[in-house]
Amino acid sequence: MTKQSAQNKALQELAGVSYSETTSQSAIDAIKKHRQAKPSTEQLISAILEGNITALSRAITLIESRNKKHSEQSNAIIKGCLPHANKSVRIGITGVPGVGKSTFIESFGKHLSQKGKKIAVLAIDPSSSVTKGSILGDKTRMEDLVKDVNVYIRPSPSGESLGGVARKTRETIILCEAAGFDTILIETVGVGQSETAVHSMVDFFLLLKLAGAGDELQGIKRGIIEMADSIAINKADGDNMRSAKIAKLEFNRAIHLYPKKDSGWTPKVVLCSALHNEGIDVIWDMIDSYVSQTKSNGYFDHRRHEQNKFWLIETIKDQLHADFFNNDLIKKELKIQVELIEAQKTTPFAAADYLLRLKVNL
């Protein structure tokens, strides 16, 4: 198979067909032709708007492609979907490995599906190319959810910087919303900067925690607690119940040390057991009342507005930095300037002026 046809095939999600050696050449040609026929941008858009999952997956694959031609098409598809997007509730879910995120999403997703919701499950995990899909990559961890017709699961795009992953996920949200998904769950692993990215693209940010041995607050990334609209202490069952209740008290104390949120919402700490489907309904009811409250006080729309501006400005800044710092001459000269600063032969400011002048004259 040529490289080109391999790429085309990768864009089509038809069930695999194996051909016997005896298939006539004309039949092979006809099949090839049919396989190569790609749906037009317009066809994809209208199929997505009808809720066609194959079309949705194809369009997301175009978003994730590094091929320039694909990104032109995906931009056109996003533009076509935009007027039909924006109508979901976007929920961010984070927590360190081991906290039970997959089990929680399985349980939470089933609960929402039973309530008639259509749920898209996405992920942001810039490390997934290294760890081979640490989250969502292994869909078998969500056995029931993956079979649910109301649920669409898509792993994190891989092999990208956080900025790249974030952009692709935000664009994927638009397509999912246009395809009729009214609840978007975005999972991220509880380490690094990905929380900030997810926080900047969701309406509600849920932090999953475990009850520990009394030192839950040690070593926590406090910024993440500050971002959380609520904390759910998972695995609150059986022998864990006592320590879960203690943890609830402690997190309640911690969470109230922060200044009041702009949303007017007071973050809550709740207990749940995703494995036993306990407390899951309470969490959804809480999110539901958060949405009502922030829609009526105007914060819901305000936050989305601010998020749009944030991504606009961040994308521009990221690109400006990349243009400058990835330049080979700048890279070389930057190293020299850092050495001169250390030798007390120049200041950071004089060095910056020098490097900026260098770039202008390139």
Next chain:
Amino acid sequence: MTKQSAQNKALQELAGVSYSETTSQSAIDAIKKHRQAKPSTEQLISAILEGNITALSRAITLIESRNKKHSEQSNAIIKGCLPHANKSVRIGITGVPGVGKSTFIESFGKHLSQKGKKIAVLAIDPSSSVTKGSILGDKTRMEDLVKDVNVYIRPSPSGESLGGVARKTRETIILCEAAGFDTILIETVGVGQSETAVHSMVDFFLLLKLAGAGDELQGIKRGIIEMADSIAINKADGDNMRSAKIAKLEFNRAIHLYPKKDSGWTPKVVLCSALHNEGIDVIWDMIDSYVSQTKSNGYFDHRRHEQNKFWLIETIKDQLHADFFNNDLIKKELKIQVELIEAQKTTPFAAADYLLRLKVNL
């Protein structure tokens, strides 16, 4: 008087002389001429290295000037001073208005002066152009300190962005160190982003707090607590003593929730009364042992190294952003793109791509 001697004279702080109306025209011309005679860059550098305060003040005025010719000269002066800089302890002091920063610096400065230190007191207050010098501007609040021959006080440069103020203050530190000041105190008002700037240019960051009515932790900018190398609870005297001790316990608890510092230093909470010169010696001894500890474990030099890199990169980024976002066409088009995003006609990413292409084609 020869030109050379006139220049020398300009470097000396002679009492003003008033000339009678009957002074001959030739005398007036001579006076005008030698008044205009400005010391050369080399003269200023060697005078600064000799500890000449007038030369130091002149050079700082050149740093603060917006005149391009002045900045060329100040850059040359900084370069000449650089090999002689870097030998001080730089201490950042912050706290909300009313906490008693001026009184603290007065008391702390006198204590250091008595120990034979030479102290430069600088400030970072980007708002000072508006509030007409809210900190240090009114030197009368430091009546004793201002008369102390071991102390040099310089208010915050005004009429500048935080970035501009920060740069000028960092450059001023270099000159003060070259002039023989071994302890640099940098005051900032406890609001906004200026703490981050000060934290990025000092070796030790001291947060001044007041004992309150049990709710000290409410509304605190937690980021500032996290930055602090120590917290001093001021006005711990008389009737305040009890609540100060309670506050000490609470801050001790709060401060220990944070992850261990890279410096290996455990932040401390101490009580003091700047007005009654109580606890001031303890604070200096603490900073002194911090310096010993971090110098021996290598963190002291490491932090300065990281700070240099931080200011280099930040200065470049600031300038790249300014070049882009201050462009008139970009300003106009950015507004349009934000409106298109709100109308769901484009995404933040497509808008960013559009604006970046626009700039490239300018």
